[in-house]
Amino acid sequence: MNFATARLHMVESQIRPNGVRDPLILDAFASLPRELFVPENRQQLAYIDEGLLAVEAQGDEPARYLLQPMVLARLLEAVEPSREDHVLDVGGATGYSAAILSRIAAKVDALETSAALADAMKKRLSLLGASNVGVHAGALEKGVPSQKPFSLIVVNGAVAEEPKALFDQLADGGRLVAIMRRGWLGRAWLYEKSGDVVSGRPLFDASADYLPGFEPQPQFTF
Template sequence: MTENFAEARLSMVLSQLRPNNVTSDRVADAMNTVPREEFVPKDLRGVAYMDEDLAIAEGRYLIEPRVFARLLQEARVEESDVVLDVAVGTGYSSAVLGELAQAVVAIESTAGMVEKASEILTRLEADNVAVVEGNLQDGNAKQGPYNVIHVNGAIPAVPQALLDQLADGGRLICVIGTNPGVATVIYRKGDRFHDEQVFDAAVPALPELRPAEEFSF
C-alpha cells in the first residue's frame, strides 16, 4: 500500500510542531513542503514523520521534527539570508532552510555524503542549496559570511572558525551538550558575541565536531 506522505507531513505539523511552541508559519509551511521521506533510507520511509531522531548514516541523523522546527524558529531565518548548514547528511535540513532563505551552503565531510545529498536536492529542485565537502569545524569561509549558521547535532562547544564566519547581526543555532543539551543561539554584533539559551534539547551528538579552539561565554 502506498504511504500518504502528504497527510503524514500535515499531521507532523499539527500534532508535533504546533503543540510544542512552534508558532512560526514560515517554519511550519517549509516543513510541510519538504518531503522528509526522500531523505531517509527506504526501510525508514514509513516512520519518516515520527517524532524521533532517525539515523540516516554513520554519525548522521534527521533531528526529531519538533526540535528541528524550534531550532529554525529561534534562528529567525529571513528570505534574504545566506545560511551555512553544518553536517547535513542527506540534506533534509538544507532543503527546509532553502525554503526559508535566499541561499544555503550545505557542508559535509565525505564525498559519499556530498554526492548523496546533492543527488536528492537536485532531484527535488532545491536550486538555492549548494552541497560542499569540507572539514565540519572549519566551516566554509570562502562563501561566507553567513547570516545564519545551523549545526546538525549536539556539540560540546562552538568552533571559533564557525563564529568567525557569522556576518554582523548573524545568528548561530546549535545544541550544546547532551542528556539533555541546551539549544543556544549565538548572536554577533561587530566583533562581540553573546548567547541566549532557549530550551532544553536532547539530540544525537556530532562526534566529528571537536573544536581545537572553543568559544567561552
C-alpha cells in the same frame, strides 16, 4: 502509508504545539517529503517525533541522524530566517535541513564531511529543485570560510564546546543555533554576533548525537 497525511500530522501535533508560528517554517515542513531523506526501509518512520537514522555507519564514518522535527523547527523559529538570509547548514546528513532552508532563505551552503555524503545530498536536492543550495565537503567544525559571511548558521547536532571557528564566519548581526551537550544532557543555544562580540543564550532542552568534529575531547589525568 499516506505520507502527505503523516506530514500534516507532524506539523499539527509536533511542531505547531511547540510554539512554532512562522508561516515560512510551517509551510516548508508541511510541503517537504521527509521520507525521501531516509533509507527506504525506514521511510515508514520518517514522521515520528524523534531523531532518525539517515546514514548507516561506514568505516570511520559514524552513523548520521536527522534532528527530531520539532527540535529543528524550534531552532529555526528562534533565529527567524528570512528571504534575505545566506545560511550555512552544518552536518545535515542527507540534506533535509538544507532543503527546508532552501524554501525560506535566499541562499544556502550545506556542509558535510565526505565527498560521498555531499554528492548524495547534491543529487537529492537537485531532484527536489533546490537550486539555491551549494553543497560542500570538508571538516564540519571548520565551516566553509570561502563562502562567508553568513547571516545564519544552523548546526544539525550536538557540540561539546562553542563552535568558535563558525562564529568567525558569521556576518555582523548574524545568528547561530546549535545544541550544546554535556554528557547526556543537551540544550539548544542561540548565538548572535554584534561587531566582534558573540553572545549566547539557552533556548530549550534538546537531545542530539554529537556531530563529527564537535565531540568532547579526551580528558587526560595523571
